Amino acid sequence: MALNCPDCDSKLVEFDLGSGIYHCPNSTCTFIYFDKNTGKKYRKNNE
Numbered sequence: 001m002a003l004n005c006p007d008c009d010s011k012l013v014e015f016d017l018g019s020g021i022y023h024c025p026n027s028t029c030t031f032i033y034f035d036k037n038t039g040k041k042y043r044k045n046n047e
Helices: none
Strands: 021-023 031-035 040-043
Touching: none
Parallel strands: none
Antiparallel strands: 021 031, 031 040
């Protein structure tokens, strides 16, 4: 299942196969990673 970044629409890349944790390869994006197991989305702090 291909997941897209909710912020920049890049294709998310899984950290380790089967881990369920996906990160955005776009270095300028504020989205850090998505944990498919918990459904939580993590973003950089923009303060």
